[in-house]
Amino acid sequence: MKNEERLVKKITQKSKDFSKWYVEIIKKAEMADYAPIKGMMVIRPYGFAVWENLQNLLDLRIKETGHSNAYFPLFIPESLLEKEAEHLEGFSPEVAWVTHGGKEELEERLAVRPTSEAIIGNMYSKWIKSYRDLPVLINQWANIVRWEKVTRPFLRTTEFLWQEGHTVHETAEEAQKETMMILELYKEFAESELAIPVISGIKTEREKFAGAEATYCVEALMADGKALQMGTSHFLGQHFSKVFNIRFEDRNQKLQYGWQTSWGVSTRLIGAVVMAHGDDSGLKLPPRIAPIQVVIVPISGGDWQKTVLPVATRIKDELKQAGIRVKLDHREEFTPGWKFANWEMRGVPLRIEVGPRDIKNNQAIAVRRDTGDKTPVALDELKEKVRATLADIQKSLLKAAFKYQQDNSYEVDNFEEFKSVLENQRGLIKTFWCGASACEDRIKNETMGTIRAVLLDKDKSGKANGKCILCGKETDKLVYFARAY
Amino acid sequence: MKNEERLVKKITQKSKDFSKWYVEIIKKAEMADYAPIKGMMVIRPYGFAVWENLQNLLDLRIKETGHSNAYFPLFIPESLLEKEAEHLEGFSPEVAWVTHGGKEELEERLAVRPTSEAIIGNMYSKWIKSYRDLPVLINQWANIVRWEKVTRPFLRTTEFLWQEGHTVHETAEEAQKETMMILELYKEFAESELAIPVISGIKTEREKFAGAEATYCVEALMADGKALQMGTSHFLGQHFSKVFNIRFEDRNQKLQYGWQTSWGVSTRLIGAVVMAHGDDSGLKLPPRIAPIQVVIVPISGGDWQKTVLPVATRIKDELKQAGIRVKLDHREEFTPGWKFANWEMRGVPLRIEVGPRDIKNNQAIAVRRDTGDKTPVALDELKEKVRATLADIQKSLLKAAFKYQQDNSYEVDNFEEFKSVLENQRGLIKTFWCGASACEDRIKNETMGTIRAVLLDKDKSGKANGKCILCGKETDKLVYFARAY
Numbered sequence: 001m002k003n004e005e006r007l008v009k010k011i012t013q014k015s016k017d018f019s020k021w022y023v024e025i026i027k028k029a030e031m032a033d034y035a036p037i038k039g040m041m042v043i044r045p046y047g048f049a050v051w052e053n054l055q056n057l058l059d060l061r062i063k064e065t066g067h068s069n070a071y072f073p074l075f076i077p078e079s080l081l082e083k084e085a086e087h088l089e090g091f092s093p094e095v096a097w098v099t100h101g102g103k104e105e106l107e108e109r110l111a112v113r114p115t116s117e118a119i120i121g122n123m124y125s126k127w128i129k130s131y132r133d134l135p136v137l138i139n140q141w142a143n144i145v146r147w148e149k150v151t152r153p154f155l156r157t158t159e160f161l162w163q164e165g166h167t168v169h170e171t172a173e174e175a176q177k178e179t180m181m182i183l184e185l186y187k188e189f190a191e192s193e194l195a196i197p198v199i200s201g202i203k204t205e206r207e208k209f210a211g212a213e214a215t216y217c218v219e220a221l222m223a224d225g226k227a228l229q230m231g232t233s234h235f236l237g238q239h240f241s242k243v244f245n246i247r248f249e250d251r252n253q254k255l256q257y258g259w260q261t262s263w264g265v266s267t268r269l270i271g272a273v274v275m276a277h278g279d280d281s282g283l284k285l286p287p288r289i290a291p292i293q294v295v296i297v298p299i300s301g302g303d304w305q306k307t308v309l310p311v312a313t314r315i316k317d318e319l320k321q322a323g324i325r326v327k328l329d330h331r332e333e334f335t336p337g338w339k340f341a342n343w344e345m346r347g348v349p350l351r352i353e354v355g356p357r358d359i360k361n362n363q364a365i366a367v368r369r370d371t372g373d374k375t376p377v378a379l380d381e382l383k384e385k386v387r388a389t390l391a392d393i394q395k396s397l398l399k400a401a402f403k404y405q406q407d408n409s410y411e412v413d414n415f416e417e418f419k420s421v422l423e424n425q426r427g428l429i430k431t432f433w434c435g436a437s438a439c440e441d442r443i444k445n446e447t448m449g450t451i452r453a454v455l456l457d458k459d460k461s462g463k464a465n466g467k468c469i470l471c472g473k474e475t476d477k478l479v480y481f482a483r484a485y
Numbered sequence: 486m487k488n489e490e491r492l493v494k495k496i497t498q499k500s501k502d503f504s505k506w507y508v509e510i511i512k513k514a515e516m517a518d519y520a521p522i523k524g525m526m527v528i529r530p531y532g533f534a535v536w537e538n539l540q541n542l543l544d545l546r547i548k549e550t551g552h553s554n555a556y557f558p559l560f561i562p563e564s565l566l567e568k569e570a571e572h573l574e575g576f577s578p579e580v581a582w583v584t585h586g587g588k589e590e591l592e593e594r595l596a597v598r599p600t601s602e603a604i605i606g607n608m609y610s611k612w613i614k615s616y617r618d619l620p621v622l623i624n625q626w627a628n629i630v631r632w633e634k635v636t637r638p639f640l641r642t643t644e645f646l647w648q649e650g651h652t653v654h655e656t657a658e659e660a661q662k663e664t665m666m667i668l669e670l671y672k673e674f675a676e677s678e679l680a681i682p683v684i685s686g687i688k689t690e691r692e693k694f695a696g697a698e699a700t701y702c703v704e705a706l707m708a709d710g711k712a713l714q715m716g717t718s719h720f721l722g723q724h725f726s727k728v729f730n731i732r733f734e735d736r737n738q739k740l741q742y743g744w745q746t747s748w749g750v751s752t753r754l755i756g757a758v759v760m761a762h763g764d765d766s767g768l769k770l771p772p773r774i775a776p777i778q779v780v781i782v783p784i785s786g787g788d789w790q791k792t793v794l795p796v797a798t799r800i801k802d803e804l805k806q807a808g809i810r811v812k813l814d815h816r817e818e819f820t821p822g823w824k825f826a827n828w829e830m831r832g833v834p835l836r837i838e839v840g841p842r843d844i845k846n847n848q849a850i851a852v853r854r855d856t857g858d859k860t861p862v863a864l865d866e867l868k869e870k871v872r873a874t875l876a877d878i879q880k881s882l883l884k885a886a887f888k889y890q891q892d893n894s895y896e897v898d899n900f901e902e903f904k905s906v907l908e909n910q911r912g913l914i915k916t917f918w919c920g921a922s923a924c925e926d927r928i929k930n931e932t933m934g935t936i937r938a939v940l941l942d943k944d945k946s947g948k949a950n951g952k953c954i955l956c957g958k959e960t961d962k963l964v965y966f967a968r969a970y
Contacts, residue, residue: 033608033611033612035557035558035604035608036562036565036604036607037558037560037561037562037595040558040560041558042555042556042557042558042608043555043556044555045553045554045555045623048553048554048555048556049553049554051556052554068530068533068534069530069533069534069537070527070528070529070530070532070533071527071528071533071536071646072520072527073520073522073525073526073527073644074597074628074630074644075522075525075581075630075644076522077521077522080521092587092588093587093588094587095586095587096560096583096585096586096595097583097584097585097586098581098582098583098584098597099582099583099584099585100581100582100584100594101580101581101582101632102577102578102579102580102632103577103578109585110522110581112559112583112597119520119521122521123518123520123527126518127518132818138530142628143559143627143628145559145560147586147587159558159559159560161556333617
């Protein structure tokens with residue numbers, strides 16, 4: 001058995017055992033590794049480079065929409081976290097508590113932030129005095145700790161990295177507008193950069209953020225038919241401003257409580273990228289976030305170091321100068337075949353092969369990771385062709401993911417069919433729900449399906465009313481059900 | 486009293502009470518604020534923007550020298566931290582301990598990372614098998630917690646942000662070379678970007694990093710005559726690789742322990758910038774790291790919104806397009822005078838004033854924050870002049886800081902004079918020291934002066950030997966003494 005085969009053969013097939021495939025790919029591609037602390041992981045350089053690309057692209061959007069970054073403390077005194085009762089109740093089972101500093105026991109326990117509404121609310125109450133101080137539009141990139149029982153790399157870990165936006169506005173309308181603007185921003189970001197199509201909507205009472213008035217979300221369908229929450233945007237109303245006393249003098253010299261929002265996405269998005277695009281040969285990274293967009297593999301043999309390598313190096317320099325993230329793999333201890341398999345596993349969007357015969361023909365061979373297509377490209381057209389191909393791969397990945405989503409979306413109005421779809425095909429089910437938590441709970445217990453999102457009016461495309469999938473009551477709530485991560 | 490005066494008058498004079506001035510400036514310029522947790526601060530958007538600029542400029546250098554970023558867990562199990570005895574002893578008084586996850590008490594306490602050698606060493610032992618895996622060149626941007634007794638914003642806080650590089654090499658020579666390369670990189674970075682001249686050298690046994698074989702440092706002299714450690718680069722030898730079992734098969738198929746380095750700089754650098762350049766009117770930010778490089782203040786009066794504002798806006802757009810970080814302050818509720826004082830306090834390097842008379846003359850007035858110089862500039866030359874002036878301000882700040890350092894450096898060979906300088910002038914004293922911890926301790930007790938760095942041979946410029954400032958013993962150790970932060 002050849003090296004390259006051995007490398008690939010060791011990967012569990014995606015269709016056979018999705019969970020096992022997922023973890024193997026992440027470890028073999030050196031995206032992440034398990035840490036010696038329960039539920040924690042190390043993000044290795046290759047995985048972290050994906051995060052850095054993703055972070056830069058999102059940070060740009062966050063700043064372009066008027067927000068600034070800041071940094072708030074990692075620790076939140078227990079008394080602060082207790083102020084908003086619903087918030088505390090939601091998070092307290094997941095909090096890691098610091099009880100000692102050095103040799104001394106602390107007078108008050110400190111929560112390692114499970115989210116930052118409380119500590120930020122406390123600061124905002126000091127900073128905000130007048131309507132002139134509003135809106136406050138702050139974002140934070142930070143690490144978060146939640147004591148999770150069941151964990152999986154990137155998708156659910158005791159510690160993760162995220163961004164959390166926290167804004168304060170003069171009116172409910174402005175805060176609502178911000179909430180929706182961010183929801184759209186997340187949607188556009190997921191589709192443009194991660195090549196993952198998402199559905200969006202509002203969460204039910206059961207599923208909303210602890211302390212929010214309303215939680216909006218973007219969700220995507222993964223390759224195993226389960227839905228993944230990709231990001232949330234919360235309209236907090238005045239819940240936190242009332243408990244943290246965030247008040248301002250309005251335009252009529254009256255004291256008012258501020259209207260707030262908060263919103264976030266996390267390193268979970270990396271897990272989404274792995275699951276949405278990967279296949280039996282490994283990762284498929286969208287070019288926009290791939291740490292290496294193009295890998296050049298010189299075909300060894302003969303005196304390739306004198307003939308092929310200089311051409312390969314020239315190609316590398318040319319692509320690098322054009323702003324393309326390129327790597328030349330000229331290691332001698334591996335065969336070209338091994339390298340092909342290795343870089344396919346790591347999801348590099350485009351491979352360029354150059355051998356002695358190609359050089360004679362003044363060409364190179366471009367091989368797409370997404371389709372496997374091999375195309376000879378004239379060397380003097382390479383830069384333009386590479387750029388165009390990368391753009392095309394980005395588009396194709398989104399198109400394929402969108403097709404998968406469409407093929408696995410169902411409209412169902414009969415509970416037996418509903419159960420059967422969730423049990424056999426999985427996927428997204430669009431149906432009506434009466435709005436009662438009792439129905440929601442029973443459906444969850446019987447089918448493991450949860451309401452991922454209640455469609456917003458603008459997305460209902462004419463469907464005004466229908467009957468609840470469980471109780472049959474007339475309702476205007478059109479929802480997406482799925483089994484979820 | 487006018488608004489603008491009131492703003493400035495409220496600032497304590499730098500020469501009267503340096504400590505008070507420092508904290509006031511940081512709060513008034515909205516760089517940072519105290520958090521409701523002992524010793525912790527919030528880095529506000531203006532301060533965080535300085536950090537982001539500084540981080541981008543340093544990250545570029547770290548990557549250009551072949552390092553990649555990664556992310557390791559926040560928590561370190563107590564048993565891992567205990568493995569290197571010296572390391573544990575050095576850090577255990579400063580560790581914040583997590584003892585509970587949710588409602589459950591943990592079986593083993595978790596340290597909130599005070600530095601990451603232990604957790605990273607543990608992972609490296611899994612990843613490194615062969616000399617082919619070396620060097621490992623990884624950096625991490627992360628938050629760090631040390632339970633400090635006395636804290637001050639940016640300079641010493643219970644939580645801070647930093648980067649920590651952790652590398653593994655085949656040989657002692659390579660690790661030593663890396664240690665020195667990073668030391669030079671920090672030096673160049675401090676001088677080029679922060680406009681702060683530094684001295685460098687090696688730490689004494691008393692002052693070195695707990696667990697290192699040798700600690701190299703860059704130190705700068707602050708405006709109150711005290712030294713501040715700006716960054717450290719540690720040659721770790723095989724201390725950690727032996728306890729964490731980081732072994733590799735060498736080129737002769739023999740198992741060897743890896744040779745390691747670690748190195749870091751932190752948000753403390755922001756404090757250094759404040760102290761090194763600021764004056765009685767507030768901050769003076771070096772243009773390379775200033776969040777706002779140019780502020781445009783339209784002179785109000787008459788129908789300025791129809792006449793002056795369009796010109797000011799055009800200038801803003803032109804400068805922005807040229808890649809300059811520019812802000813147009815067209816707020817109506819403040820007078821130009823108030824704005825001048827406000828942006829001076831925030832340390833914006835260059836102010837551009839435009840009034841009706843300037844427009845008639847087709848010019849604007851450029852006012853430098855560092856010198857106060859006012860220069861009329863023709864509008865069609867503005868972009869080039871602004872660019873040149875910003876470069877000149879950057880150079881001038883470094884020059885002024887260097888002059889201050891020179892003016893406050895002393896060469897002393899008599900202990901009475903030594904005591905008098907440290908008591909009265911402060912500053913840096915270059916002198917000889919015998920190498921004995923006893924002398925080092927006695928000097929510290931009597932003068933509050935510590936050895937900031939033992940000069941490297943290459944920096945000794947011919948001075949081979951001299952007598953210890955305290956005991957008079959002949960020695961080749963030329964050192965810098967100072968009182969320090």
